[in-house]
Structure formats: structure tokens, C-alpha cells
Amino acid sequence: MKVLKFGGTSVGSVESILSLKRIVEGQQQKTIVVVSALGGITDKLISTSTMAVKGDERYKDEFGTIVKRHHDMIDAVITDKEKHDKLSDVTDSLLNELCSIYHGVFLIKDLSPKTLAAIVSYGERLSSHIVATLIEGAQWYDSREFIKTEFKHGKHLLDSELTNSLVRHTFRQIPHVALIPGFISTDKKSGEITNLGRGGSDYTASIVAAALDAEVLEIWTDVNGFMTADPRVIPSAYTITELSYVEAMELCNFGAKVIYPPTIYPVCVKNIPIKVKNTFNPEAPGTIIKDKIAGDSKPIKGISSIGGTTLITVTGLSMVGVIGVNRRIFTALADNGISVFLVSQASSENSTSIGVRDEDATMAVKVLNNEFAKEIETGAMYPMHAESGLATIAIVGENMKHTPGIAGKLFGTLGRSGISVIACAQGASETNISFVISSKYLRKSLNVLHDSFFLSEYKVLNLFICGTGTVGGNLIEQIRMQQNKLMDSQRLKLNVVGIMSSHKSVFCRDGIQLDKYKELLELSEESCTGHIRDEVTGMNIFNSVFVDCTASAEIAGLYQTFLEHNISVVAANKVAASNDYDSYIKLKDTAMRRGVKYLFETNVGAGLPIIGTINDLRNSGDRILKIEAVLSGTLNFIFNELSSEVPFSETVRRAKQQGYSEPDPRIDLSGKDVVRKLVILTREAGYKVEQDDVEKNLFIPQNMFDGTLEEFWQKLPALDAGFEDRRKVLETNGQRWRFVAKMDHGKTRVSLEAVNRHHPFYGLEGSNNIVLLTTERYKEYPMLIQGYGAGAEVTAAGVFANIMSIANI
Structure with a gap:
């Protein structure tokens, strides 16, 4: 029966x-x-x-x-x-x-x-x-x-x-x-x-x-049964096939309205299993609730929550060591029909916090103030403090008691997402860890915990991509091509929730279809820096990364805000890392303090692992003594293309046409780009330096940089004859030009230098970059890093690699 x-x-x-x-x-x-x-x-x-x-x-x-x-x-x-x-x-x-x-x-x-x-x-x-x-x-x-x-x-x-x-x-x-x-x-x-x-x-x-x-x-x-979380909040939530009576009771008590909590006790005593099935989908297996679950290895089974929480704190020095205070608290509340669903007490006994529903809060405060009226009057206790606008979350699973570090992982995960825990409680049975947060973080908390404890089918990384030009466009396409593969091979879902161009933006919490983003941007309204800031921070989404593929100083100015909101930043934009030193340090310190990442590997060398290598050397105890580098793929391309048949002005045009140079090639020709890269490397090597500290020996007259870009292109051919004369001399001497950046124990300079065939920089081809690192360990034979140093595709790939390094943390 x-x-x-x-x-x-x-x-x-x-x-x-x-x-x-x-x-x-x-x-x-x-x-x-x-x-x-x-x-x-x-x-x-x-x-x-x-x-x-x-x-x-x-x-x-x-x-x-x-x-x-x-x-x-x-x-x-x-x-x-x-x-x-x-x-x-x-x-x-x-x-x-x-x-x-x-x-x-x-x-x-x-x-x-x-x-x-x-x-x-x-x-x-x-x-x-x-x-x-x-x-x-x-x-x-x-x-x-x-x-x-x-x-x-x-x-x-x-x-x-x-x-x-x-x-x-x-x-x-x-x-x-x-x-x-x-x-x-x-x-x-x-x-x-x-x-x-x-x-x-x-x-x-x-x-x-x-x-x-x-x-x-x-x-x-x-519904098909108990879910790992509320599917209205977490679309990736799925049906739990088996639960113990204790786990089901805990989930029911904390908001999982699948069955009425008192239902469990009568059948639990008789060891009668409960099946939860869906009338509208009777073929679905549903959830079975029973005493013991064989082969159960998951530390937690589900996450549930209660909104509308008020936390009332009873505090006072007279509570320390006094027997019966808590009895008075709970008796007074019980006598007035007020249910308490969470209790948190400091070991010093000078305060007890209780969680009640918002609708009971006013009465609870009144009852407790009356109960302790004499103590409050004498100053031995303080009037009740009630904090509303809160939510309570519980993670539930009987196997938590067999798994060390669950609480540490829980609070670490919340902390890295910028979510403060206001109060927490855990019973000795370790079946339920409950905690109180601000209700505005409820959705974010549920998502990040569901993802962190492998209740989701995939780990999710939510991306905001700013810039849809050559680098940003390539990055979006690379992500689109890799999305399914990463989901299959690494159970990683790269969810692009925001895309911003120079004047427009589109945001969608559930993810943007990357094959249609251009049409969506076209249909969207005009955007600005303030709008981008408000949308990205206002979405308050978990595991989020802001990816900057622009060269905008205004966008770089948003990094501090994003990091403060526990949003990691991946930047192809060099402005922030080469800006004044104090701002650079503040960004790095904020990222470390908030437990998020500020990564900018592609600021130097596009996809080459230069910054990462320097960081690895320093983290292992090595010290960077010297850096010698060709850091401009654009300038290297220009001087490699330069010949008797191809004048200087034509090489600059080719660099622009093939996407090696900045949209305004004067940035490359002025050496500003190399100066910024050298400053970034020097700072990453552990030295304090500003752009103005770099000694600059340039090869283009200053008057070429005055006026408009169109005027620059008109004046540029006037330099061809001079460059050709000097090139012939170099050729006769068996030398080549390289625009070299150097750092020697913190002193920096950039200059156009002639190198002979015995120098490591002589054979550098195309737009390649090369870096020589002299360290305390690599003194006699410097470490050499060489490869493609420019181009939208390799830069986008470097940005992608930074994103993946965050995903794999």
C-alpha cells in the first residue's frame, strides 16, 4: 500500500x-x-x-x-x-x-x-x-x-x-x-x-x-523534486535524486517549499521513504528521501534561503557569565508566538543575535525590551538593535561533517565575491551552515556558492568585454569558437554578460549570443563611461571579469571601482599600469585585498608571457637586475620593412594597414608606447618609476607630431631621404636599427640603436618582440623571451589566456 x-x-x-x-x-x-x-x-x-x-x-x-x-x-x-x-x-x-x-x-x-x-x-x-x-x-x-x-x-x-x-x-x-x-x-x-x-x-x-x-x-x-537551489535564481540548478531525512528537513526549514517540514517526522520514525514527483512530468525520477544514501560523496546537497530576515542583537556587559539570559530571551519570544530560526552567540557571551522574519521583528524588539527593561534602565544592557533588509542562506549536506574545510571554503568564496557575512550559525551535527547577509547580495551569493561547491554542471565566469575593435572583436570571436569546447572539456562556461563599443553597450545577465552581438549593439541606446560603470557594478553578478580592449584613459579610470566591487580586471589597455606609480600600486593592492585579479599581460609583448615570467622569477626569490628589450612590434616591423625599394613613409603606412600600429601611428613613432611598456616592466620588476623618469632618445623630429593626423601623413614623406641615407650606412656596416628599451637597476631609457649581426636583436623578424632578463640567477646568460609582439589576433589570445587564468583559480 x-x-x-x-x-x-x-x-x-x-x-x-x-x-x-x-x-x-x-x-x-x-x-x-x-x-x-x-x-x-x-x-x-x-x-x-x-x-x-x-x-x-x-x-x-x-x-x-x-x-x-x-x-x-x-x-x-x-x-x-x-x-x-x-x-x-x-x-x-x-x-x-x-x-x-x-x-x-x-x-x-x-x-x-x-x-x-x-x-x-x-x-x-x-x-x-x-x-x-x-x-x-x-x-x-x-x-x-x-x-x-x-x-x-x-x-x-x-x-x-x-x-x-x-x-x-x-x-x-x-x-x-x-x-x-x-x-x-x-x-x-x-x-x-x-x-x-x-x-x-x-x-x-x-x-x-x-x-x-x-x-x-x-x-x-x-516541480521535479528538490532542487540544488531555487531555479528562478540559478538556471543551472538541477534535481537532487536522493536526500536523507535530515537533509530534506534542513532544506525545507530554510525556504525550499517542496514539502511541508512536519511531513518528514512521522514517516522518518517508521523509515518510510518519501518520493517527490511532478504531476506535470510523471516520467521524471523525482527525489527520494530516505534514511541512508549509499555511495553519497557530495559534501553539500543543496542551498536554500529565506528572504525578509531581521537580525536582532541582544547585548550588554551584564550578560557575561550570567546564567539564564538566553532562557529569558527565548521564553519571552516563545510566549509571544515569535519563532527564531537562527541563533549566533559570541564566545564572550556579551551578545546574542537572533534571526526572525521581518513581520515578527517589531514585536520581538518590543518583547525583549520589556523583558530586559530593568537591565536597560541601569545601563547593564543596551536596547535591542534590529537590522533589517537581510537574507539568510543555508548550505545543507550530511557529508559536510566528513569533509574538512567546508566552512573555510564557504566564507572564502563569499569574501572573494565581496559579500560580508553578518552572522553565522553551525550545529554540532555539521549538517547545516547558516549565515546572514545583506539581501542585495542574495542572488550573487546563491550563484557563487552553487558554482563553487560543484552543484552547477559548469563553473561560470561572467565577462564584461569593453572594446569591439580589432583586439576586442578578435577576442569575442575566439571566445565564441571556444565556448562549447571549454564546456565539454573543462566544464567551464564563459558567459559574456556585457559588450561595450565606443558609443553603445548591451548587457544581459543570462548571456549574450556572440554571433549576434553586433546587431544587438546597433539596436542599443547610446552609452557613456558612467553608464558602463553603473551597469557593470549594478548587475552585482558573481565570478565577474571586466575585460578592457580599448586604449581609453576614461575606461582605465573605472578599474578601481570595479576592483572595489570584487570584479576582476583584465586589461589590454596600457594606461592604468603605466599611469602614476601611486595609482598603479593602489590598483594592485586593492586587487590583493579584495581577493580578485588585476591582469595586464598583453600590455607588453601582446601574447608573450613576459610579465608573468617576471612575476614568477620574483615570487621564487630572484631579483631582476637588467631588462633589454625590443618592445614595439610596430617599430620593429617598420625597420625590418625599410629598404632601398620601400621608403620610411611607406613602412609606416604598411604597419597601419596591417594592424600593427596604434590607430594613430604617432603614438608608436614618438616612443610613447615603448616608454609605457618599459615603465610597466620596470614596475613589475620591483622598481618605482614614472614615465617622466625614462630617458628618451627619439628618431622623429618633434614638429612631425604637431597638427592633425592628416597633416602628419602629408609631412611624413619628407623624412624618407634622410632615413635612406642613414640606412645605407648601416647596411655597409652590417648593422640594423632596433628601437631598444633598457632598464639597469631601476634606471630606464629608450633609443634607436644600431646592432650588429652578433647581437640577439639583429635577427628579429617582422613585428616580433624580444626581451632579455638579467637576474641574480640568470647573470651570465640572460633569459630570452621572443615571439610575436603585435597583432590583434595574438593580443586577443593573450587577453584570453589572462581570462582563463582567472577561471582556473
């Missing part, structure tokens, strides 16, 4: 109630079916009562909708005329009784708890008759006859012993299908209608299953 319970949504529509019929009639063994009121009817019964007691005649219209709802359902699902007419008579009789009660409430303008309990009972009484008529051969039973309560502590509580006896007596002979209205009960002394509270139909089913030693209790609802 099994017990099946169907909730309001399972009897809320024609489609669902017919699905219920198929499920029940497909059972092979004897079945007891417990049903809730039609979806939404309980709330409608209560709201209509409220209107009636206020003397609002519109309650009649609301009652009319209740009548119509039930008759419409009967007309839709009961096709046999005889059964239809008989059921309609029963339904009308019940509705007439209900109408009379409403009329009485309206006349005397009084709605006692007893009357309200009677009113809401009609929801299950009506729905159960409909379902009993619909299912072939079903026999209806009145739960008021065997579910009994007694009044204690201001509430109607189940009389378990009497109820179990009556259930066993009632069902000493069980028909193939027995139909019971859930939720409803009666007082054992007076016989007055009572109920088992919200979610009481689950409880009814559990009570019956336990009393009759059922094979299984099935809870049929509108």
Missing part, C-alpha cells in the same frame, strides 16, 4: 487533474490519495472572509468566483451525466453551507479563528469530492473523523496517539483507491473543525502513511 498526496497545483487545472487521474489509476497496489484544495482556492477563501468581516459586499462577487471555479472544473472533467449531477448536488450543498457562513460573518462582522478554520476547510472538502468522483472506483473518506487535534500553547496540535488509532481503525479494510481531503482535522474534545496549518495536506498524508506502515509516501507537486 502507498499514500499519494497531490497539492493545489496538481488539482488546479483541467490538465493537471486529468494527469492526477492517470497517475492514480495506473497504480498496481492499493492506494490512499490525499488532495489539497484547487490551486489558489485557500487564499481566495481567506481573502473573501476578510472582505466579509469588513462589511464589504464585494465578498459576494468573490464567493461567486469560487462557485464558478468548482462548477467549471466539474463540467470539464466529469462527463458521465449521473456522476456529474450527483457531484453537483454535493458541491452545491457544501457551497450553500459556505455561503451561509460568509453571510453570518458579514452580518456580525466577526471572524473568529474557529470560523476561519471552518471556512478554509471547504477547499479540501470540495476538491476531494471532485477527485473521488473522477477516479474510477475511488471511495471518499472524511478526514475530520480520524485526524484529531488538541489545543495546547495557543495552537491546535496533532494528537498523534488518538489519530494513529483512528486511522488504523478507519482503514482496517483499504479499498483499491481511498480518497482523503488533506489539511482538515477536528478538535478531539469539542469536535470543532481545525486544520494542520499551511501545507497541512502533506502532513495528513504523512500521518496516514506512518499509521498504516505504507510502502512509500509520494508527494506529487509542480
